[in-house]
Amino acid sequence: MPANNIIEISNLRRDFAVGTEVVYALRGLSFGVAQGEFVSIMGTSGSGKSTLLNILGCLDTPTSGSYVIDGTDVARLSRNELADIRNRKIGFVFQSYNLLPRTSVLENVELPLMYNRTYSSRQRRERAMEVIARVGLENRVQHTSAQLSGGQQQRVAIARALVTDPVIILADEATGNLDTRTSYEIMALFQQLHEAGTTIAFVTHEPDIAAFTNRTIKLRDGHIVDDSPVHPLDAQAALDALPTDEDY
């Protein structure tokens, strides 16, 4: 395994006890993600994608196996330690954006830094403005989520994920609520971030979205059935190729 893997998983298992039954959601996964990779995790519904992403995101811990992120073995950390890892090393992007309602773009993006005492309020603001500009919303800083389109809301969520300068961005069906054009716009943004060096793990069940990533891990019933590099399509080109007369 290359030494620059920021995520290292081996023989990862996650069982859920449901009543007297046990659901084996993940049945021994092993893989690594290197710095700067853009990975998609694919599979049908119920194949274990979200369970895997929750563990990668330190929201959940494995039943067995090991998970090392950026040199830290997180499998046996306490709740508070996991919270700190999430704050410093991970950026989440959710399918339903999960912005705070009635709160400005700026404050939504600043939020993760609120839980990091090393930032002064000025540094927080500067850093937030920086990432808001990166997702192209510098003219919407004081808007609230109700005043933004779905695509814009997802951009805010991406800015929020970027603001702590995490080692990896984890996205769970991040384009699931968006139309094709907006999905492509978001994928173009992810590709830009990837080119600038951001590591991204992207869960999706849509092959045409996975096609914009550089590597696809396919899950079925808690097993990895395929893990191969792909030559990514250019999302910007795909966007340009969309018929423009459509009424979006």
Add this chain to the structure above:
Amino acid sequence: MNFSNLLRLALRAIMRNKTRALLTMLGIIIGIAAVIAMLSLGESVKKRMKDEFASMGTNSIMVVPARQHRGGVDMGNSSSKSLDLSDYRALVEGCHYVAAFSPEITSSGQMIFGSNNHFGSLTGVAPGYLLINNLEVERGLMFTDADVQSLAKVCVIGQTVVDELFADGTDPLGQTVRFNNKPMKIIGILKKKGQGNMGSDDDDVVLAPYTTVQKRFLGINYFFMLQASAVSQEASQLAADEIKHILRSTHHISEGDDDDFDIFTMDQVLSSMDKVMGLLTLLLTAIASISLVVGGIGIMNIMYVTVTERTREIGLRMAIGARQRDIMLQFLLESVVLSLLGGLIGIVVGILMAYGGTAAMALSYALSYKAIGISFVVCVAVGVFFGWYPAKKAANLDPIQAIRYE
């Protein structure tokens, strides 16, 4: 997250639901207002009573003959003749903690000047009576020990007597009035004292040397009572002990026998009044504070609602790195702020109520700072106590489930 940010969050959350917040705070508002009003009113009444007693002399001590019982029949204390001149002399000689003594005897009757008359009483006292009772001669002079020696037919009168007998504007000083047909010369006029305790008129007095009243009017050689003034309020008990000791010896009361006199100090009266008022205030406050418990339960209820409503927000905050403690504090602070805001409003309402109450009862308004201080502490305590479980519930949510909560 730091405290000022948490505070901002709490205030904003409350401001977003103003009506709901206000309704939630109602119990606290009523409770705190009632407590503040009760304590302030209690304080005012206490202050008024203290002032009145103080105007009678906080150092004053009264010695009266004990009530006599013969064969189970209460003979009253005026029938007793146990206090006389020899007691008075021994006390004046022997007491160190007493600044002034005065005997007191009264004769009631008709006082006449010209065609005016006034029914009242003639009080026989020593010159020290003025000091003991906080009285002052406004015009003219108080009679002297020499007047006492000579059974002088002189008197000092209060303002009510002036108004009754000299309504036509004649200067009373130097005039001779007749009390029960015996002439008395007015040598001094007392400064007005105003309405006294229990509605008695402190200005309806005629003071004369006790010897004059004893011999010329009543023909007796005992006193109805002895008044004294301790050197300070704190010395009251020492003075009372001294008096008791001396009187037991002059009355030849042997060890183990009861005193044939009673001693009352204003100090005792004041402290027992303090106790009674304190108990009364405590009782009323306890009743008022029931409303605080009701208010606290209201806060708890609304905090549970808030936590449920904001489950997704909590999940998100946890996902991006909030520790359990951060979530706990966020909601705890929200309930404390809610309770404190209610308390603040309650304090203002309570002060207004106390203000109105004291005005209606013609009392001077005494703001109870202690009550305000206590209210703040109580509000914080209510906020923490009743916000604890909802906040705990929020902090214990599972982030994965919380973030997907619909």
